[in-house]
Amino acid sequence: MESVAALADLPQLDRRTLTDTAYAALSDLLASGRLAPGDRLSLRRSAAAFGVSVMPVREAVSRLVAEGVLEVAPSRIIRVPILSAETFRALAETRIAVEGIAAARAAERRTETELDAIRRAEAAFRSEAECREPDRVIAVQLNRNLHFAIYSACRLAPLIEIIRRLWLKAGPVINLDLRACPERLHQGFALRRHAAALAAIEGRDGSAASAAVAADIRDAADFILSRGTLRTEYGKD
Amino acid sequence: MESVAALADLPQLDRRTLTDTAYAALSDLLASGRLAPGDRLSLRRSAAAFGVSVMPVREAVSRLVAEGVLEVAPSRIIRVPILSAETFRALAETRIAVEGIAAARAAERRTETELDAIRRAEAAFRSEAECREPDRVIAVQLNRNLHFAIYSACRLAPLIEIIRRLWLKAGPVINLDLRACPERLHQGFALRRHAAALAAIEGRDGSAASAAVAADIRDAADFILSRGTLRTEYGKD
DNA sequence: GCTAGTGATCTGTGATCACAGCGTGAACGC
DNA sequence: GCGTTCACGCTGTGATCACAGATCACTAGC
Structure with missing residues (x-):
């Protein structure tokens, strides 16, 4: 058995998935204004930029779309919405x-x-x-x-x-x-x-x-x- | 060219993806209380129940997790949170x-x-x-x-x-x-x-x-x- | 009899492949 | 010269495969 006290110090090694990381990165891009209304986003391109497969980016984008922060046009283009x-x-x-x-x-x-x-x-x-x-x-x-x-x-x-x-x-x-x-x-x-x-x-x-x-x-x-x-x-x- | 008036009647043929359907189904399960706090969920089982692959269910669950409606435990178990x-x-x-x-x-x-x-x-x-x-x-x-x-x-x-x-x-x-x-x-x-x-x-x-x-x-x-x-x-x- | 070890199985996560639809641009027809 | 068309490339969506980790039942050992 190891030291209980030592284990208690790191309460939960945060299981940060690539999806979470991609979500945080995209959120930061949006919050800081580096992504402007109308800007388009490509899963494959973004994935390449992040150095991961499309999978994590895809889930991150999917969350943002669900939140209305991004939108996917019927022409299958992801972009930050242009608000009326x-x-x-x-x-x-x-x-x-x-x-x-x-x-x-x-x-x-x-x-x-x-x-x-x-x-x-x-x-x-x-x-x-x-x-x-x-x-x-x-x-x-x-x-x-x-x-x-x-x-x-x-x-x-x-x-x-x-x-x-x-x-x-x-x-x-x-x-x-x-x-x-x-x-x-x-x-x-x-x-x-x-x-x-x-x-x-x-x-x-x-x-x-x-x-x-x-x-x-x-x-x-x-x-x-x-x-x-x-x-x-x-x-x- | 077809009738513009007729086209206007169906403003946007809702591009309902399987992910959206799965999300709606899970939301309904949660809202109606058929999923109780502590209940577990499996991607593969849910996918089989819905008759689709795990992919759409996975994205739907991912959204709900992001919203805090579901949670995935470190042991890789998806469940509806038990609120304190x-x-x-x-x-x-x-x-x-x-x-x-x-x-x-x-x-x-x-x-x-x-x-x-x-x-x-x-x-x-x-x-x-x-x-x-x-x-x-x-x-x-x-x-x-x-x-x-x-x-x-x-x-x-x-x-x-x-x-x-x-x-x-x-x-x-x-x-x-x-x-x-x-x-x-x-x-x-x-x-x-x-x-x-x-x-x-x-x-x-x-x-x-x-x-x-x-x-x-x-x-x-x-x-x-x-x-x-x-x-x-x-x-x- | 009870505990510790161990392997089968199931989990979510990530990568890759397949596909239908749309945009774009070049080449063809008029 | 200009409009149309057709083919290529890229898009997100869905399915499938691969993998590491965790659970759980079972068994061997004390």
């Missing part, structure tokens, strides 16, 4: 509702530790956004970190998972927009909303936190919709 | 939050048509529940119909999809419970909540609708938790 304005609006409304709740709960029951993490995340984003030449990729990542630092404090694992998926769906559109209009970072909209959210969470004010997050999401959504780059008509492709 | 009390509570809280929002929105912007559909669904459930010997399987289905008739009126496709997934996760536990305690139907808790929800939606009272749905969910969750059949300790298996 209406679809995007519905997605934003859903985000406002769901993330608003998470923020409210987070404000009401955050611990000091969680509050510290949120403070640090807010500061990190702020310092990058106020920099003279902010790195867009990093800013997006830091914004994401801040939001999820807040949502994590709601202590509702299923809710956080839901939000993760919503971000995956909205990611490509938002990142594409930010890439096209980097100056938006300077306008400080997000900074104001973040500050308001942080203050609300510090003061355990649920509805104020919810409102701040909602405003943050709505700002971005309105801006994207106002640019009019989204399809206004519906039509399968 | 804590996990179940978190799931119920999430449902209360999300479905509450959907109900509130539904109440505020339902059309007459949608209201009619909700009324019919409520009446259908009531007549079955008030029957002397209610059919549990049918009652579960009618309850589901009513809830989704309400949620559909919120007009937020992503939100409805989220709720669909939440129901898939909670389904086995709830159905298992209902199967064990059919008398709960007679107590009329659900009936009262449903009536309150219907009245709120008729009166376009969002917060009342939200409260009614939340109470309905909480009743069921509290009842299940009070029975103490759920694991109280956590531990991977």
